[in-house]
Amino acid sequence: MTALTLEALVRILRESAGEDEGVDLGGDIADTAFTDLGYDSLALLETLGRVQRDYGVTLDDDLLATAQTPRQFLDAVNEVIAAGV
Amino acid sequence: MTPTAVITGLGVIAPNGVGTEQFWSATLRAETGIRPLERFDPEPYPARLAGQVADEAFDPRAHLPGRLLPQTDRMTRMALAAADWALADAGVDPRDGDGFDRGVITASASGGYEFGQRELQNLWSKGPEHVSAYQSFAWFYAVNTGQISIRNGMRGPSGVVVGEQAGGLDALGQARRAIRGGTPLIVSGAVDSALNPWGWIAHLSTNRISTRECADEAYLPFSPRACGHVPGEGGAILVVEEAGAVRRRGGRCYGVVAGYAAGFDPVPGSGRPPALRRVVERALADAGVAPGEVDAVFADAAGSPDLDEREAEAIRAVFGPMGVPVCAPKALTGRLNSGGAPLDVVAALLSMRDGVLPPAGPVDRAREDYGIDLVTGGPRPHRVRTACVLARGTGGFTSALVLTAADDRVTGGAPAGDR
Amino acid sequence: MRRRVAITGIGVTAPGGIGAKAFWEAISAGRTATRTISLFNAEGYRSRIAAECDFDPAAHGLTPRETRRMDRAAQLAVVSAREALADSGIADSPPEPDRMGVVIGSAVGCSMSLEREYAVTSDSGRQWVVDHAYTSPHLYAQFVPSSLAAEVAWLAGAEGPATVVSDGCTSGLDALGHALELIREGSADVVVAGATDAPISPITVACFDAIKATSPRNDDPATASRPFDRTRDGFVLGEGSAVMILEELQHALRRGAHVYAEVAGFATRSNAYHMTGLKADGREMAEAIRHALDDARTNPEDIGYVNAHGSGTKQNDRHETAAVKRALGRHAYAAPMSSIKSMIGHSLGAIGALEAAACALAVEHGLLPPTANLHEPDPELDLDYIPLHAREKRVDAVLSVGSGFGGFQSALVLTRPERSAA
Numbered sequence: 001m002t003a004l005t006l007e008a009l010v011r012i013l014r015e016s017a018g019e020d021e022g023v024d025l026g027g028d029i030a031d032t033a034f035t036d037l038g039y040d041s042l043a044l045l046e047t048l049g050r051v052q053r054d055y056g057v058t059l060d061d062d063l064l065a066t067a068q069t070p071r072q073f074l075d076a077v078n079e080v081i082a083a084g085v
Numbered sequence: 086m087t088p089t090a091v092i093t094g095l096g097v098i099a100p101n102g103v104g105t106e107q108f109w110s111a112t113l114r115a116e117t118g119i120r121p122l123e124r125f126d127p128e129p130y131p132a133r134l135a136g137q138v139a140d141e142a143f144d145p146r147a148h149l150p151g152r153l154l155p156q157t158d159r160m161t162r163m164a165l166a167a168a169d170w171a172l173a174d175a176g177v178d179p180r181d182g183d184g185f186d187r188g189v190i191t192a193s194a195s196g197g198y199e200f201g202q203r204e205l206q207n208l209w210s211k212g213p214e215h216v217s218a219y220q221s222f223a224w225f226y227a228v229n230t231g232q233i234s235i236r237n238g239m240r241g242p243s244g245v246v247v248g249e250q251a252g253g254l255d256a257l258g259q260a261r262r263a264i265r266g267g268t269p270l271i272v273s274g275a276v277d278s279a280l281n282p283w284g285w286i287a288h289l290s291t292n293r294i295s296t297r298e299c300a301d302e303a304y305l306p307f308s309p310r311a312c313g314h315v316p317g318e319g320g321a322i323l324v325v326e327e328a329g330a331v332r333r334r335g336g337r338c339y340g341v342v343a344g345y346a347a348g349f350d351p352v353p354g355s356g357r358p359p360a361l362r363r364v365v366e367r368a369l370a371d372a373g374v375a376p377g378e379v380d381a382v383f384a385d386a387a388g389s390p391d392l393d394e395r396e397a398e399a400i401r402a403v404f405g406p407m408g409v410p411v412c413a414p415k416a417l418t419g420r421l422n423s424g425g426a427p428l429d430v431v432a433a434l435l436s437m438r439d440g441v442l443p444p445a446g447p448v449d450r451a452r453e454d455y456g457i458d459l460v461t462g463g464p465r466p467h468r469v470r471t472a473c474v475l476a477r478g479t480g481g482f483t484s485a486l487v488l489t490a491a492d493d494r495v496t497g498g499a500p501a502g503d504r
Numbered sequence: 505m506r507r508r509v510a511i512t513g514i515g516v517t518a519p520g521g522i523g524a525k526a527f528w529e530a531i532s533a534g535r536t537a538t539r540t541i542s543l544f545n546a547e548g549y550r551s552r553i554a555a556e557c558d559f560d561p562a563a564h565g566l567t568p569r570e571t572r573r574m575d576r577a578a579q580l581a582v583v584s585a586r587e588a589l590a591d592s593g594i595a596d597s598p599p600e601p602d603r604m605g606v607v608i609g610s611a612v613g614c615s616m617s618l619e620r621e622y623a624v625t626s627d628s629g630r631q632w633v634v635d636h637a638y639t640s641p642h643l644y645a646q647f648v649p650s651s652l653a654a655e656v657a658w659l660a661g662a663e664g665p666a667t668v669v670s671d672g673c674t675s676g677l678d679a680l681g682h683a684l685e686l687i688r689e690g691s692a693d694v695v696v697a698g699a700t701d702a703p704i705s706p707i708t709v710a711c712f713d714a715i716k717a718t719s720p721r722n723d724d725p726a727t728a729s730r731p732f733d734r735t736r737d738g739f740v741l742g743e744g745s746a747v748m749i750l751e752e753l754q755h756a757l758r759r760g761a762h763v764y765a766e767v768a769g770f771a772t773r774s775n776a777y778h779m780t781g782l783k784a785d786g787r788e789m790a791e792a793i794r795h796a797l798d799d800a801r802t803n804p805e806d807i808g809y810v811n812a813h814g815s816g817t818k819q820n821d822r823h824e825t826a827a828v829k830r831a832l833g834r835h836a837y838a839a840p841m842s843s844i845k846s847m848i849g850h851s852l853g854a855i856g857a858l859e860a861a862a863c864a865l866a867v868e869h870g871l872l873p874p875t876a877n878l879h880e881p882d883p884e885l886d887l888d889y890i891p892l893h894a895r896e897k898r899v900d901a902v903l904s905v906g907s908g909f910g911g912f913q914s915a916l917v918l919t920r921p922e923r924s925a926a
Contacts, residue, residue, distance in 0.1 A: 016217075018151040038152055042780055045715050046155070046218040053214060061716055130636060156779075184776055185791060193670065194648045196613075202632075205622050205707055209629025213549050213710035220711035222779045222909045225612060226649070226670035231910025234774045240788055243774045243912065244678055247613075247650045247668040255667055262685055279647075286625060286636040287647035346691075348602055349666040352658045360663055363602060422648070479644065480654035482666060 003078045004055060006030055009047075009070055016050045017043035030071040037070075057081055090264040091338040091491055093331055094175025094324030095431050096167035098276060100136035100317050100418045103143045104170065108428075109435050112443045113464045117417045119300040119315050124199075124280050132294040134303050135280050136317020136419025138163065156219040157232065158197025160318070164229040164276040165236055167322035171272065172237065175324040176336055179237035188241030188268050189234045190260045191322070192252035192275035192423035193226040199281035200224050233272055233322075241268045249478025250385065251347065253320065253426030254486045258345040260325040269330040274427035278318035288316045291479065293389050300447075304420075306386035306413045307393050307451040307459050314388035320424015321431045328491075339434040343471075343489040344372025350481030360483040361399040365473065368485035369403075372471075376404050379487075380469040381442055383429040385477045386413035388420070396475070397455035406456035410467060412436070413459065416446030426476035430486065433472040437490050442467045508768075509687045510921065511864050512761040513592025513749035515584035515698075518858055519555035519742055519848045522564070523587060527858075528865045531873040532894045536847045538740045539725045543704045551718035553725040554704045555742035555849025559583075573642050575614035576702035578655045580745035580854075585656045585696055592749035594694060597759040601663035605692035606653045607683045608668050608747075609675030609699030611853030611908070613649025616705040621646065656696055656747070664692040672908030673813075674772065675699050676746070676856025677916045681770030683750045693755045698747030699857035709741065715780060717817060729850075730877040731814035731843035732821050732889045739815040742849025746857040748864070764864040768901070769800025769917035780909050782819050786827025789905060789913035793831035796903070796915035804832040807839045807917075808899030809872050811859045812889075813907045814843020815850050820907060825885050827905070827913070840897065842890040846876040856906045856914070863902045863918050870898040 010025050019025055020038025029037060034044060044064050052059055057080050067073040095105045100118025102108030111118070118136045127133035145154060145162040148169065157165070168189075172179055179187070201224035207215040222228055227245045234243055242263045246255045253275045260273035279287070288294050295303040295313035304315040331338055346367035348360035369376060382404070385396055400411060414432045415425055436442050442465045451459035470490045477483050514524045520537030521527035530537065538555045546552040557580065561571045564583040571579065589595065598604075621643055625634040645651035653666045665686055669679040676699030683697035712718040719738035721728035730736040756763055773795070775788040797804060810832075813824050829836040844862050851858065866872050871894050878891035900920045907913055 016155055018153065018155045020152050021150060040778065040781065042156070042218055042715065042778075043152070049214065049218060049714055061720075125633060129633060185773065188774070194650075198647075201707075202622070202634075204711070205619065206626065206629045206632065208707055208710050209623055209626065211629075213706065213713060216707065216710040216714050218711075218714040220707070221715050221717070222672070225672065225909070227611070227672045227675075227908070227910040227912070228779075231672070231774075231779055231912075234776045234911055235778065238776045240774050240776045240791070242772050243671075244682075244772065245670045247648065247670050248653075248666070249648045249650050252650065252667070255665075259682075262689070266685075282633045283622060283625070284647070286634055286639050287643045289636050290639045290641060290643040290647075347665040347667070349606070349654075349657045349663050351601065351663055352661060357601075357663075360602070478650055479648065480651055481657070482650060482654070 003081055004051060004074055006070055006074060009074060012050045013047055016046040031069050033068050051077060055081060088265050089328040090261040090325050090342040091328045091331055092323050092340055092434060093326050093336055093338045094171040096171030096322040097431055098138055098143060098163045098167045098319045099428055100138055100319055103138060112414050112417055112432060115444050115446050117300050117446055119303060119419055125282050130285060130289060131296045132289060134300060134315050136315060137280060138319050156223055158200035158223055160197055160276050160278040161229050161232055163278065163319060164322060165232055167276055168233045168272055171322045171324045177324060184238040184240040186241055186268060187239040187270045188263055189230045189239050189243045189272045190256050190263060191230045191273060192246050192256040193229060194247060194249055194252060194277050194422035195279045195284060196226045197224040197228060198279035198284040202281050202283040248482040250422060250425055251476045251478035251482035251484040252423040254476045254484035255347055257342060257486055261342045261345060264325060264327050269327045271325045272322060273325050274320060274322040275423035276320035277422040277424045280318050304388050304416055305448050306388040306416055307455055308448045309452045311388050311390050311393055315419035317419025317421045320421050321427040323427060338491045340437055340488045341491055344368040344487030346371055347484040350483060359395055361396060362402050364483045365399060365403050365485045368487050372487035374471055374487055379409055379471050379473050381436060381472045382409050382411045383433050383472060383474040384411050384413050385475045386415055397457050401456045407458045410442055411457045411459050412442050413445035414443040416448055426474060429474045433474055433488050437469045440466060440468050507688050508753035508766060509684050510751050510753045510756040510763040511748050511765050511767060512751045512756045512763055513588040514764060514861050514864060515587030516746045516861050517557055517559060517580045517584045518744040519557050522559060531844050531847050531862060532871055534874045534876045534892055536726050536876050538729050538849055541704060544706055546709060549709050550713040550720050552722045553728050553740055555740055556704060557744055574655060575617040575646050577610060577614055577700045578652050580702060581608055581652055581700035581747060582655050582659055584698060584745040584747040585659055588747045588749050589660060593761060594749060599693045601661055603664055603693045604660060604662040605664035605686050605695040606657040606662045606666040607679045607695055607697045608653045608656055609679030609853050609857060610649055610652055610668055610670055610701050611672050611675050612701055612703045612708060614646035615708060616702050617646045619705045619707050652700060660696045662696060671912045672910045673852050674856055674906040674908040674912040674914040675853030677904060677906045677914040678772055679857065680767060680860055680916055684767050684770050687750060687752050693752045695750045696747060697750050698745060699854045700745035701852045701854040702743045703852050704741055704743050727877045729816050729846045731816040731846050731875055732882060732885050733878050734880040734882045736816045738817055740849040742851035744851045744854050744858055746861040748861060763921040765867045765918040766921055768802060768919040769796045771795030771799055772912060772914040775911040775913060777911055782823040784822055784826060786823050786830055789827035789907060790830035792913045792915040793905060796917050800917035802901050802917055804835045806901040807832060807903050808897060809866055809902040810839050810841035811863050811904040812841050812843040813905050814845050816845060821885055825887055836887055840872055840888045840890050840895060842873055842875040844873050859904050860916055863904050867899055867902060867918060867920050870896060872897055
């Protein structure tokens with residue numbers, strides 16, 4: 001399975017949780033907190049569901065508690081993808 | 086002294102007009118919003134017409150933040166926009182204060198059925214992990230109240246009532262209770278939409294849906310040719326306020342919620358009379374208004390001969406034969422479920438403002454034996470100081486609301502019509 | 505003078521106990537009714553447990569025709585309403601039909617039947633354009649859940665104001681609050697009031713899975729609902745109904761009715777914050793509690809018991825504890841508090857009415873139901889949550905609180921009838 005890229009994550013975020021008008025998702029956002037990007041826990045749960053389905057992985061419930069930024073989210077997801085779980 | 090509840094803001098999203106003035110001018114021109122279904126292919130179904138809010142007239146992306154779109158059903162998007170318009174019309178800035186003095190009380194009938202059908206399809210065709218996180222609230226009956234409250238920071242007493250078509254008036258009755266209980270402002274009314282295939286077959290199961298193909302023939306309340314109704318989508322959101330608060334801020338007002346009553350039909354087969362007559366009488370008594378003082382009745386206008394007959398009977402019994410002009414502007418929109426009665430309330434308030442009664446769309450005359458003075462053909466100039474709005478919901482839910490013109494004693498300011 | 509409102513009849517259909525008596529015995533014994541879902545095959549779901557009613561409609565007097573017509577939520581409501589009506593003895597001196605109202609709370613209405621009908625008409629989700637040839641004649645009544653109030657009104661012969669209140673998980677408390685207003689303002693003398701929900705069907709289980717709100721403790725369903733416990737991991741879905749006869753106090757006293765408790769005060773507020781989330785400070789729930797106490801003309805110190813929302817999610821139990829402290833001040837530590845959701849699960853809109861019924865019975869019996877499964881108290885939560893065993897205590901005023909999706913926060917105060925009949 002291919003790794004989840006920032007570009008793909010942004011696309012999924014846009015589709016599953018919409019986009020805050022005050023935020024440029026096309027900018028350098030890898031280390032911006034999700035909350036500063038306008039995404040709450042519900043938006044991230046919806047995003048997590050999409051990633052699990054599209055990438056065929058099962059992600060830990062605690063992932064969202066620790067992954068506060070896109071980079072942390074990508075790292076956590078890609079670790080699971082690489083492990084082939 | 087019991088606080089007086091007045092209506093200060095209107096937000097309309099109707100099949101024949103998006104925006105209060107658009108709706109009102111279309112209604113006076115007898116312009117219909119009933120068209121062949123566009124949101125899905127209605128070919129397999131015996132009924133194919135609906136009162137639809139056109140995509141050109143309402144683009145949710147133009148009105149709502151992008152973050153709200155994936156988590157909202159169509160009816161919630163329409164309700165949020167209508168609430169924005171109603172608050173702006175009332176001149177209320179929702180960001181003022183901590184919000185505990187403002188509540189939201191709406192009616193719902195079927196919730197976000199289109200969103201719900203999509204998630205059911207995901208579940209049943211693909212599996213539980215394909216169900217959206219938003220399904221936990223996007224379809225349910227409380228969603229419009231919740232989203233309006235969040236968007237506008239309203240922390241006061243809030244709620245949702247369900248009474249099919251009658252629920253739209255019950256929400257306003259409940260809003261008045263909250264005003265009387267000490268909350269200065271309530272956003273009320275209702276918007277419904279279920280023009281998706283699954284919602285459509287639910288309507289069809291009533292056997293009261295018109296199967297005529299022509300928009301001018303399908304929904305003819307009180308007509309000798311009445312043959313059922315056409316479902317529609319939309320409704321109205323209204324700002325209800327305590328009169329003193331309006332006076333203090335120098336606001337204007339459309340009218341007073343002067344009387345309200347609700348009742349329920351007897352068990353079918355009991356032989357006892359339906360609730361409508363006594364509900365109207367109680368609402369008038371509540372308003373302290375005699376039947377002769379009522380200038381117009383906005384009818385439930387079911388469009389099925391048995392129900393029309395019963396309503397005509399009640400109107401005749403209270404107001405006398407041909408005793409009061411009867412309006413049925415919903416002949417131009419279809420029946421909007423819980424959104425229908427709040428839209429009639431808007432029409433009644435605008436009748437007061439403009440001194441004109443709207444025609445019952447394509448209905449050319451009422452059945453003679455009904456003995457009611459149905460407003461048909463074109464707008465009828467008429468001074469309206471007191472109006473009575475009726476609504477009945479499937480199963481026996483029956484409500485009536487009495488509106489009176491705001492005079493200086495109520496608000497100390499100019500009525501909303503003076504521009 | 506303000507009209508006062510008495511509870512003169514109680515009917516309950518709950519997991520672990522059908523009938524008010526069985527319900528009270530089960531919850532006062534601390535017996536849990538949570539188990540592996542049997543209403544459908546929940547294999548593949550994250551949470552496969554629920555608190556189900558052992559409910560046989562035929563055994564409770566519903567005809568096959570009624571059973572076909574009514575969704576399970578309606579069946580539960582009608583059976584509870586019938587018990588409440590009989591318990592109140594109102595049939596011996598009935599009010600005029602239009603002086604009797606009906607208010608039924610429900611969060612998700614007839615969702616179980618709707619899902620079943622959906623599966624049939626869509627060929628199990630294969631078709632978007634569903635087939636009306638397979639539609640049940642009762643579909644519309646399920647589509648618009650005001651039918652729940654209609655069924656109860658037909659049973660009771662009520663012709664006064666009738667409505668369904670649907671405020672998510674505060675629907676039950678709010679229905680009782682609405683009924684209180686109807687009687688106080690004089691729109692009715694008697695209101696058949698309560699709530700019902702039967703949400704244990706795939707779509708509802710799946711949507712709570714998606715937000716990870718329900719407990720995944722599938723290997724130990726009986727102890728899965730753990731409000732206030734350090735190891736709590738979500739709520740356990742439930743179903744059920746409770747319906748009560750609310751009656752103008754003088755009307756009740758004139759006919760010599762038994763009064764369980766007085767419905768003394770109610771208030772609701774919204775958090776205007778998030779459809780599913782709660783702010784930790786509990787400010788809006790505290791406001792609701794303060795206004796309900798004012799409405800009941802009761803001081804915080806008079807509250808002898810708090811029936812908690814206590815859903816067992818991490819955030820709820822913190823939020824609620826903060827709210828109760830904010831509203832009751834130091835007295836929060838002296839007012840025992842428990843969550844019966846530990847035993848009967850969370851039946852969404854119905855639960856507020858079930859909890860209010862538990863409160864009325866607690867006043868009646870001088871016994872406070874416990875919080876089951878509370879073995880390891882969360883160190884962050886420092887109130888007295890009545891762990892494991894019921895506690896004998898005579899209480900004069902009790903508070904029941906609820907919290908719902910959409911931001912609703914509600915509070916209801918019941919008082920002891922002796923105190924009020926003076």
